Amino acid sequence: MRIAIVSDTHLGYERFREDAFIQAKEALEQAQSVSDMIIMPGDIFDYRHPKPDVIAEAIIIFGGLSKKEFPSKVTSFEGKSPLYTDKPIILIPGTHERRSDTAVDPTDLLSLAGLVVNVSMGKAVVEKNGEKVAVFGVGGVAEERFKDTLTQLAFKPVDGAFNILMFHQSLYELLPFSKDFMHIEELPEGFDLYVDGHIHNKVELKCHGKPFLVPGSTVLTQLKDGEQEQKGFFVFDTEKKSYAFHPISSRRFVVVKVDVSGEEPNRVSEKIEECIKAAVASGSKAEKPLIRVELKGKMKEGFKASDLDVNRIASAHQEAIVEVARNNVEELASGKDVEDLQSGMLENLSxxxxxxxxxxxxxxxxxxxxxxxxxxxxxxxxxxxxxxxxxxxxxxxxxx
Ligand SMILES: [Mn+2]
Incomplete structure (x- = not known):
């Protein structure tokens, strides 16, 4: 069977609301056309309490998918709530939808509406011509609860099926800065494929010798260096035991780093302009790219970061969305907490x-x-x- 993996669509994401909707729709429609089933490891919505118009967007997308026939269907299910459809669109809530264990989250709404299968803390078996794929889901939990949650769930892979473990967590190998993050090799053995959400750039690793895949988000949100690559989704082929990445059209994101060492503000402004021009010229003009300018270094004696009018620079451009980060210009640092919050490491942490x-x-x-x-x-x-x-x-x- 061909299994499409689409993650972190972040419907309702305010800054790029339309991008979130259009890119999620494109990814899911493409995914449906090239696969037998779709799995989604969390952050379908950007909020635990999406507004009705965002829920409507999700219904438009998933309702559209449900109207078409899938070549496979869900034949057995164990989960927190009953099964409302046998269409194989199988998902879990992520960090953004996370609520207390018994509360209804927005992915439950889609499940109740019969549009998707919420496999959080449960198992769904999908069949096509006698071939079975079992999807085990762990909805996003606090990192330090993940290990215990897995122990409590005690998932047993299904004999004769292709078994997938799907979750939405930080793992130490992906974000090596908290001892609360589980290590990849601590994940339970016996699965044929490990699928994680949460990380917004694509990741391809191995876990117990089997593929470990993170497709990344379908929309720009975190603005980290890794988000410069093309957005898209994975399709895993259980017969060939191989997978491919399918890109979607998404807003271009470019990070440019400008060294301000020994410079006066005027020269820094010129340098920024040159970089923006080059970044704009390197892509198509169809859509405004988002260009993030990161300033670094110590300016010429007597000048400080606040002498740079970054708002004027950012707003002077029509052909791109520009933002200028000057938090790594030396004079600005004030107190360890602020530094921590602004450091690249924390950008990875909600x-x-x-x-x-x-x-x-x-x-x-x-x-x-x-x-x-x-x-x-x-x-x-x-x-x-x-x-x-x-x-x-x-x-x-x-x-x-
Ligand atoms: Mn996310």
């Missing part, structure tokens, strides 16, 4: 995970030793809605 990290650190420093997992506590405290009830529940758990 604010939620960063907050979780600080929370854990404080608990550890204060000798926290109660049995309630700190990440569970964090989730309760940061869950939506009835805060009072959530907090009293947490306190009850803590002291009972």
């Amino acid at each position: 604010i939620r995970d960063y907050g979780m990290g600080i929370f854990l650190e404080k608990l550890r420093a204060n000798g926290y030793s109660l049995k309630v997992s700190p990440s569970r506590l964090f989730e309760i405290l940061s869950s939506d809605g009835k805060k009072d009830a959530a907090v009293s529940k947490a306190i009850e758990e803590l002291f009972s």
